Amino acid sequence: MTKKSPAKTATKPAAAKPAAPAAEAAxxxxxxxxxxxxxxxTQTSLTKKEAGAAVDAALEAIVEALRGGKSVGLPGVGTFSVKATAARQGVRPGTSEKIQIPAGKKVSYKVASTLKADL
Known part of the structure; x- marks a missing residue:
């Protein structure tokens, strides 16, 4: 039989933390x-709905190009490309069992030299 720890009867009040505005933290x-x-x-004359449609269209075009195996260059930002990964042997965490990881593809990003210099 195991002993249970005694229940706490008094609790300490929570320490007050200075709350940062959510917008500033985000x-x-x-x-x-x-x-x-x-x-x-705000930077264009578009409404939020129109801006949302434009951002959605741009992101969808980038994703579709990557799905097609094309690279996408964004001047001043960098280049997204699809790279093939080779099959390899790995180890399952926790059990140390050797597993075979199949070949696949991954999205790679290379930062633009102008952006890298500005950071």
Missing amino acids: ATEKLGKTQLIDLVA
Whole structure:
């Protein structure tokens, strides 16, 4: 029979953390699709709905080109391309069992030299 630990009777109040505005925290970590659409709408004369359609169309064109095996170059940003991966032997985590990983494809990205220099 195992002993149970005694239940806690008193709890400490949670320490108050200074709350950062959600928009500020999101701006420093990641630019999501919604924020990208907002930026396109503010920098052009498009409505948010039109900007959303434009961003969706651009992303779909990039994905379709990659599915077709083409590389996509975005001036000042970089180049996306599809690369083949060879079949290889791997190890399953936890069991250390040797497994065969089949050949496949992956999307590769090479940053533009102008962007790299600006960072």
